[in-house]
Structure formats: C-alpha cells, structure tokens
Amino acid sequence: MRKTILSAAALALPFGAPAAADTLSDQIRADMPSLTALYRDLHANPELSMQEVKSAAKLAAEAKKLGFAVTTGVGKTGVVAVMKNGPGPVLLIRADMDGLPVIEQTGLPFASKVRATSLAGVESGVMHACGHDTHMAAWVGTARRLAAMKDQWSGTLVMIAQPGEEIGQGAKAMLDDGLYTRFPKPTHAIAFHDSAGLAAGTIGYSVGPALANVDSVDIVVKGLGGHGAYPHTTKDPIVLASRIVMALQTLVSREVDPQEPAVVTVGSFHAGAKHNIISDEATLLLTVRSYTDETRKLLLDGIARIVRGEAIAAGIPDDRMPVVTQRGGDYTPATINTDKLTASTADLFTRRFGAERVIRTKPVMGGEDFGRYHRADPSIESLIFWVGGVPADKWRETGGDATRLPSLHSPFWAPDAEAVIATGVEATVTAALGVLGKS
Numbered sequence: 001m002r003k004t005i006l007s008a009a010a011l012a013l014p015f016g017a018p019a020a021a022d023t024l025s026d027q028i029r030a031d032m033p034s035l036t037a038l039y040r041d042l043h044a045n046p047e048l049s050m051q052e053v054k055s056a057a058k059l060a061a062e063a064k065k066l067g068f069a070v071t072t073g074v075g076k077t078g079v080v081a082v083m084k085n086g087p088g089p090v091l092l093i094r095a096d097m098d099g100l101p102v103i104e105q106t107g108l109p110f111a112s113k114v115r116a117t118s119l120a121g122v123e124s125g126v127m128h129a130c131g132h133d134t135h136m137a138a139w140v141g142t143a144r145r146l147a148a149m150k151d152q153w154s155g156t157l158v159m160i161a162q163p164g165e166e167i168g169q170g171a172k173a174m175l176d177d178g179l180y181t182r183f184p185k186p187t188h189a190i191a192f193h194d195s196a197g198l199a200a201g202t203i204g205y206s207v208g209p210a211l212a213n214v215d216s217v218d219i220v221v222k223g224l225g226g227h228g229a230y231p232h233t234t235k236d237p238i239v240l241a242s243r244i245v246m247a248l249q250t251l252v253s254r255e256v257d258p259q260e261p262a263v264v265t266v267g268s269f270h271a272g273a274k275h276n277i278i279s280d281e282a283t284l285l286l287t288v289r290s291y292t293d294e295t296r297k298l299l300l301d302g303i304a305r306i307v308r309g310e311a312i313a314a315g316i317p318d319d320r321m322p323v324v325t326q327r328g329g330d331y332t333p334a335t336i337n338t339d340k341l342t343a344s345t346a347d348l349f350t351r352r353f354g355a356e357r358v359i360r361t362k363p364v365m366g367g368e369d370f371g372r373y374h375r376a377d378p379s380i381e382s383l384i385f386w387v388g389g390v391p392a393d394k395w396r397e398t399g400g401d402a403t404r405l406p407s408l409h410s411p412f413w414a415p416d417a418e419a420v421i422a423t424g425v426e427a428t429v430t431a432a433l434g435v436l437g438k439s
Contacts, residue, residue, distance in 0.1 A: 024145065028425050031141055032418060035425075038062075039137040039417050040110040046099030046126045046133070048116050049164040050173075052077045055097045055136065059161045062140045066147040068159065071183070075173030079161035080183050083147065088155025091435045092186035092380075093428060094370060095132070095139035096165035102127040105411040119167075129409050130166065131194035131389060134417050138192070138424035145429045153436035156184045164369075168214065168332040171372040180376060188341060188381045188435045189373045192424050197402040198388025199395040200416035201423045203349050204361035205385040209291035210337050212263075214367030215300065216330040217286040219244065219307055220323045221271075222316070225280030234278045238271045240314045241282040244307055244322075245269065248286075251302045262299060263289040263365055289365045291334050300326060335371030341381035345431045349385075352430050353423075361386060366408075383431070387424045389415025 038058070047055050056077045063081035064070045071080045077097070101118055103125030104111045114126040143159055160179070164170030180186075198204050221244065223237030245266050256262045264286060271282030288303070290296040307322045316322075349358045374382035390405055391414075398404040406412040 024426060024429060027145060027148070028141065028422055031144060031425075032422060035137045035141050035421050036418055038140060039133050039421060042133040042136055043108070043128050043417075044110045044112055046112050046114055046128045047097070048101065048118050048126055049098040049167040050076050050119060050169065051116065052097040052163045056161055056163070059095075059097070059136060059140060063143055063159065066143055068143065068147070074160075074179065075163060075170060075175075075177045077163040078170065078174045078177070080179065081143065081159045082183055083157040083159075084184075085150050085156065086154040088153075089187040089435050090156040090158060090184045091432055092158045092160060092189040092373060093139070093142060093432065094160050094162055094189065094191040094373070095135040096162045096170065097132055097136055098164055098166050098170070099126045099132065100129045100166055100409060101125070102129040102409065102411050104129070106414040108414055127411065129411060129413050131408065131413070131415055131420065132165070134194050134389070134415060134420040134424065135192070136161065137417075138421045138428065141421060141425035142428045142432070145425060146432055149429075149433075152438060153433055154438055155436040157432070157436070158184055158186055168330055168367060168369050171369040175372060175376050185377070186373070186380055189370075189383070190428065190431050190435075191370050191384045192387050192428060193368070193384060194389040194408075194415050194420045194424075195386040196389060196405060196408045196410075196413060196415070198359070198361075198386055199390050199400065200388050200392055200419035201357065202388035203353060203358045203385060203423065203427055204388065205342060205346055205349070205358070205383070206337055206361055206363045207339070207342055208337060209334055209363040210384050211335040211363065211368040211371065212261075212289040212291055212365045213293075213296045213334045214330070214332045215288040215296065216327040217288055217300070217303060218325040218327060219284040219286065219303075220325075221282040221284065221311075222320045222322060223278070223280050223282070224320070226278050228276035228278055231278060235314065235316060235320070236278050237280065237282040238278070240310060240316070241269065241271065241284055243310050243314070244284065247306045247310055248303065251299055251306070255298065255302055256295060260295050261291055261363075261365065262295050263287070264299060264303070289367070291363065332367045332369045333371045333375045335368045335382075335384055336374060337383050338374065338381045341383045341435075345383055345385075345434055348430050348434045349427060352426070385427065387420050387427065389417075389420045391416040
C-alpha cells in the first residue's frame with residue numbers, strides 16, 4: 001500500500017471548512033455546479049437495468065474529454081475508462097447506472113417523469129430511487145480530479161460505469177465480457193453507495209462483510225385439487241405450503257448459530273382463485289440472505305430438506321413432490337471489505353474528514369453485486385463504503401431515526417445530492433491516492 005502525499009493539514013480538512021488555495025476541497029467546490037447539473041440531468045432521465053444507453057454515453061463522453069481510453073458496450077451497456085500513469089497498482093473504481101421501476105414522488109423540480117418497459121416486459125415509471133445518479137456524478141468528479149492530479153499518483157486507473165446492479169446482473173455481465181482480460185486486471189477495487197441511514201456528508205464503512213449473499217428461491221407446492229366442501233378427497237397445497245412457511249422459520253431460529261446473521265423471508269404466497277375450490281398448486285417466493293458461503297449452503301440445503309419433509313408428512317406421493325428452484329440468475333454474492341484496504345482507507349478518511357464524520361457501521365442484509373469483483377479473484381483488495389445522504393433538516397427532525405425516514409428504493413428518497421456528490425468525490429479521491437499515491 002502506497003502512502004499519499006496529501007499534507008496533514010489537508011487530511012484533517014472537512015468538506016465545507018475554510019481551506020487554503022488550490023486544495024482538493026476547493027477544486028471539488030469549484031466543480032460542483034457542473035456536477036450538480038449532470039446529476040439533475042441523470043435524475044430526470046433514469047434508465048432501467050441493462051438499458052442504460054444514454055447514461056453510459058454521457059459518462060463515456062466525460063471520460064474521453066479527460067484523456068481516458070474509453071470502451072463502451074462492455075457487458076451490454078457498461079463503460080470502461082482506462083488511464084495508465086506509470087508503474088504501480090491497478091485501481092478499479094465503480095459507479096452503477098441503473099434506475100428502478102418506481103414512480104417518483106419526491107416533488108423535486110427535476111423529478112423523473114420517465115416511463116419504460118423492463119427486460120421482464122413490465123411497463124412502469126422509472127426513478128433513481130437508489131441514488132445511482134449521485135454515484136455517476138461523483139464518478140465523473142473523481143475522474144476529473146484524478147486526471148488533474150496525475151503528478152501525485154502512479155499506476156493504472158480503471159474506472160467502470162456498471163449496468164444492471166439492481167437486478168444483480170451487471171457486474172457478472174462485465175466480467176463475462178472480459179473485464180479482467182481485455183483491460184488491466186485490478187489489484188484494488190473501490191466503490192461507494194449513498195445511504196438513507198446516515199446524515200448527509202457522513203462516511204460509513206464496515207469491516208469484513210458489508211452486504212449479504214442474496215438468493216431467490218421459488219417453491220411450487222403441488223397438491224390434488226377439488227371442492228372446498230370435500231377436503232378429505234384432496235391434498236390441499238395451501239395447507240402444505242402454510243406448514244412449509246412455518247417450518248422454514250426454524251432454519252434461522254434453530255439451525256443457524258445465533259451469532260451468525262441469516263434471513264429467510266417468504267415474500268409471496270400465491271394459490272387458488274375461488275372461495276370453494278381447493279387448488280392443486282401453491283407457489284412461494286423466497287429471499288434468502290447470509291454473509292458466509294457456509295451459512296448460505298446451510299439455508300439452501302435446509303429449505304430443500306424442509307420442503308420435502310413436510311410434503312412426505314402430508315402424504316404427497318413422489319411424483320407430486322414440491323419443486324424447489326434456486327434462481328441462479330438473481331444470485332448476488334456477499335460483498336466483503338478486505339481487511340488491509342479497509343483499515344488503511346478508514347484511517348485516511350478519519351484523518352481527512354475527522355472522527356465525527358467517519359463511522360464504523362454494521363453490515364446490512366441488502367445485496368450489491370460489487371462483491372463479484374473481489375469474488376472473481378480473492379487476491380483483489382476491495383472496499384465499498386457509504387456516504388450519508390439524509391438532508392440535515394430531516395436528520396435533526398427525526399433525531400437520526402432511520403425508521404422515520406424514506407429508505408433507499410422509496411419513491412420519496414431525495415438525498416442531499418450535493419453533499420453526497422462532494423463527499424463521494426473527496427472520499428474516493430482520498431481512497432484512490434491511498435492506493436496509487438506516490439510515496
């Protein structure tokens with residue numbers, strides 16, 4: 001790990017405080033009008049997963065102007081921008097581009113009015129309800145600063161604009177399209193995500209697991225249908241599916257170590273069409289979450305065992321056994337912050353922003369496919385951190401109680417975008433110099 005050449009005074013300087021001429025904070029401040037304009041454009045014109053053509057074009061154009069070697073269409077709509085600047089590590093910096101099928105209700109003057117059809121064929125409103133517009137604007141700001149600071153670092157910068165994070169497909173698509181073979185393979189990977197649970201401008205980081213393994217599991221419970229007045233002539237799939245739902249709760253409560261986080265949630269239960277008809281089929285849709293591969297296997301194996309066991313207990317014949325399908329295309333692996341990069345970067349953040357703005361946070365059970373970049377080669381040092389987005393007035397009004405605030409994916413989520421972008425740029429540049437900075 002190389003040491004940066006930032007002065008101690010600069011490292012201690014929080015965003016927004018008085019600064020000496022020509023500091024990183026000053027440069028970011030001067031850049032904010034154009035970054036804010038870009039953010040508002042991106043916010044008003046979101047694109048759904050794997051359809052981010054216009055967003056990608058805007059980011060690619062910005063990178064080309066800065067002298068990056070830019071390749072578009074990687075993993076369908078992804079952008080890879082490479083800047084070689086002498087010997088040294090190879091640092092990957094990622095931003096995600098996709099919006100969500102959410103009808104915006106923020107009341108912002110630049111709110112999205114876009115409607116689009118997803119790859120699944122569902123037409124809906126579209127909104128940057130997860131803050132990827134702030135990520136893209138900060139990506140551009142980071143590229144500008146690092147391109148202007150080439151005398152301060154040595155190595156290779158690989159900046160990627162990734163599609164399809166919301167459906168867990170974008171990182172895999174870029175890797176499958178040769179991200180590590182067509183372009184310099186990273187030694188380090190960094191990203192940030194805005195947070196709906198931290199005050200605007202605050203930085204959060206986790207040690208080890210940051211986000212969860214996410215599996216989607218479908219269970220089709222087969223029975224023997226009939227008249228609701230004669231249940232003894234049927235094999236009721238609703239009763240069996242209900243028993244399965246209850247038995248699944250014992251996986252976390254009785255089979256997983258109490259100190260090991262795990263979640264099994266039945267998000268959908270669908271069966272039947274009329275009051276007096278016992279259907280012949282019920283469908284359960286599950287989300288299964290964990291941090292380790294061992295716990296993930298325990299949960300998935302346990303689901304299959306419980307489903308079969310309950311079916312046998314209900315007298316279901318072998319040729320009518322429930323079908324359990326793990327939807328591999330929806331799987332995202334846990335995102336792990338590696339120890340060395342996390343410790344060194346957290347130290348740099350604390351020195352630059354002050355201890356009151358840098359918080360060690362608990363890992364969350366949300367999913368994030370950034371973890372695939374480390375999973376593809378565990379030798380790659382990896383870190384994703386949070387940048388708080390809750391506006392100051394909302395934070396004070398609620399006392400920082402996240403349960404009283406709009407969450408990510410909410411149609412009401414409107415972060416303090418300028419604070420997220422400015423802090424995101426400053427923190428990412430600081431982290432980048434921690435990897436690439438000349439000693």
